[in-house]
Amino acid sequence: MSDWxxxxxGMGLTAIGLGGVILTYLGIADTFLTGMQALSGLTMxxxxxxxxxxxxxxxxxxxxxxxxxxxxxxxxxxxxGAYALFLNTVITSLPRFVGILIIIIIPTIVIAFFSMKAQKxxxxxxVIFLASMAVGVGSFTAFGFIGPGAQFSLSSLxxxxxxxxxxxxxxxxxxxxxxxxxxxxxKGNPNFTxxxxxxxxxxxxxxxxxxxxPHTVTNAPxxxxxxxxxxTPGKTYLLDTSKLNGTKYDYMCTVHPWMTGxxxxxxxxxxxxxxxxxxxxxxxxxxxxNPASLSVKVGTTVIWTNKDAASHTVxxxxxxxxxxxxxxxxxxxxxxxxKYTFTTAGTTSYFCTVHPWMTGxxIxx
Numbered sequence: 256m257s258d259w260x261x262x263x264x265g266m267g268l269t270a271i272g273l274g275g276v277i278l279t280y281l282g283i284a285d286t287f288l289t290g291m292q293a294l295s296g297l298t299m300x301x302x303x304x305x306x307x308x309x310x311x312x313x314x315x316x317x318x319x320x321x322x323x324x325x326x327x328x329x330x331x332x333x334x335x336g337a338y339a340l341f342l343n344t345v346i347t348s349l350p351r352f353v354g355i356l357i358i359i360i361i362p363t364i365v366i367a368f369f370s371m372k373a374q375k376x377x378x379x380x381x382v383i384f385l386a387s388m389a390v391g392v393g394s395f396t397a398f399g400f401i402g403p404g405a406q407f408s409l410s411s412l413x414x415x416x417x418x419x420x421x422x423x424x425x426x427x428x429x430x431x432x433x434x435x436x437x438x439x440x441x442k443g444n445p446n447f448t449x450x451x452x453x454x455x456x457x458x459x460x461x462x463x464x465x466x467x468x469p470h471t472v473t474n475a476p477x478x479x480x481x482x483x484x485x486x487t488p489g490k491t492y493l494l495d496t497s498k499l500n501g502t503k504y505d506y507m508c509t510v511h512p513w514m515t516g517x518x519x520x521x522x523x524x525x526x527x528x529x530x531x532x533x534x535x536x537x538x539x540x541x542x543x544x545n546p547a548s549l550s551v552k553v554g555t556t557v558i559w560t561n562k563d564a565a566s567h568t569v570x571x572x573x574x575x576x577x578x579x580x581x582x583x584x585x586x587x588x589x590x591x592x593x594k595y596t597f598t599t600a601g602t603t604s605y606f607c608t609v610h611p612w613m614t615g616x617x618i619x620x
Contacts, residue, residue, distance in 0.1 A: 265306030272299025362388065429554040429598050430459045430493075433516070435486070439466045440511045447516035455523040455554055457497040457596075464488055470514065475505040485510075496520055524555040528615065530587070535565035537612045544615035551597060551619055558594040561587045567607045569593050574611035579603075 275295025362384040369377045431454045439446040447462070454460060462472050464486040472483040472492050480499070483492035499520055508514035526549060534543040544559075551557065559569045566588050571581035581603060584593035597603070597619045607613035 261305050261308050262310060265302050265304070265308070268298050268302025269306055270302070271295075272297070272302055275299075429455075430461050433460060433462045435462060435464045435466050435470050437466055439470065439508075439514060440468050442511075442513050446508070446511075446514035450515075451517040451519060453519040453521060454496055456499070456520050457523050458554055460494045460496065460518065462486065462492045462494075464490055468510075470508045470510055472506055472516075473509050475507050475515070478509070480504065481506075524552055526551050526555050526557045528557060528559045530559060530561040530563050530567050530613075532563055534563045534567065534607075534613055535610050537610070543607075543610075543613035547614070548616045548618065551617065553598065553600055553619055554596065555619070556594050556596040557617060558592055559584070559587065560592045561589055564589055566609065567613065568609060569595075569605055569615075570608050571603055571605045573604055574606050574614065578608070 272295050275298070366377070366381050366384060369380045431452055433452055434448045436445055436448055438444050452460060462483070464470055465488075467488055469485040469487050471485060472481070472494070474480040474482070481494055481504075483494075486492050496518075499518075502520050504518040504520075506516050506518065528549060529545045531542045531545050533541055549557065561567055566586040568586060569582070569584040570578050571583065572579035582595045582605075586609075587593050597617060600619050603617045603619070605615050605617070
């Protein structure tokens with residue numbers, strides 16, 4: 256018979272812990288930031304231990320009713336788990352976690368079966384499974400450290416994949432730098448410097464880990480918008496803000512959740528230059544590019560609008576030396592525009608290749 260003195264507290268602890276874990280992964284309760292996720296999981300597993308001990312107190316029931324009940328429970332749990340795994344797009348470590356559970360569950364079931372049904376085979380079966388697990392874990396770890404490029408290391412693989420995915424899609428844009436300083440992992444020390452970074456939409460934010468331990472850059476609370484994975488010491492993480500639709504984002508380090516920062520997205524910097532009416536005719540007092548000299552900040556997009564009746568070009572360089580190759584609009588027809596984003600400081604001269612007396616200058620500071 257089952258022992259209800261063990262089962263009752265077991266069911267209570269399991270329900271409380273399971274509720275906390277579910278609320279955490281649904282994003283309803285931000286328990287990870289307060290360290291409660293681990294406590295919820297621990298409570299659930301302790302409850303399951305008490306519950307299992309109570310159920311198995313009188314031995315394992317082999318009745319048809321017990322088997323049917325067990326089958327239904329496993330069917331429901333397996334269906335819900337498979338459905339959650341299929342829909343998961345945020346927690347990238349979940350498939351790995353499922354694999355680890357399978358590795359643990361299969362030997363446990365086999366060993367438990369032989370301990371009850373065929374005790375004379377229990378010891379050799381247990382030794383075989385334990386030895387196999389030790390060889391597998393040892394081989395995986397060894398190849399992770401001494402294999403080609405150490406690419407079997409989970410942390411380095413996660414970091415490499417995350418960095419590779421970001422670098423492939425990044426456009427050319429100004430980069431805003433954020434430093435993760437030494438000892439940032441110590442609670443109370445400066446963590447992300449600057450802690451709040453304000454960038455025009457479209458710029459790139461680069462975090463550099465100058466600490467001696469790994470960190471992450473993960474939007475709070477669940478990493479559904481951006482997540483760097485582990486950034487090992489000396490490595491960087493790049494975030495393309497052109498793909499962000501909001502204006503404010505809180506982020507944290509999931510390894511050290513007291514490390515928090517904020518991103519503020521502003522509208523991109525824009526400046527306008529007009530190609531004046533009559534610019535195709537060279538004459539005293541005629542304005543060609545208006546303004547002819549324009550000072551802007553790094554990251555500003557300059558838009559030239561042709562209000563003349565003739566076509567023109569906006570070509571970097573000097574009429575005497577020719578195009579420099581930085582930018583060239585080709586022919587801009589009347590009423591059309593050309594735009595270019597200046598990502599580095601300096602002075603750029605430009606002219607119209609059709610009407611070389613038309614010259615202008617952009618000063619980026």
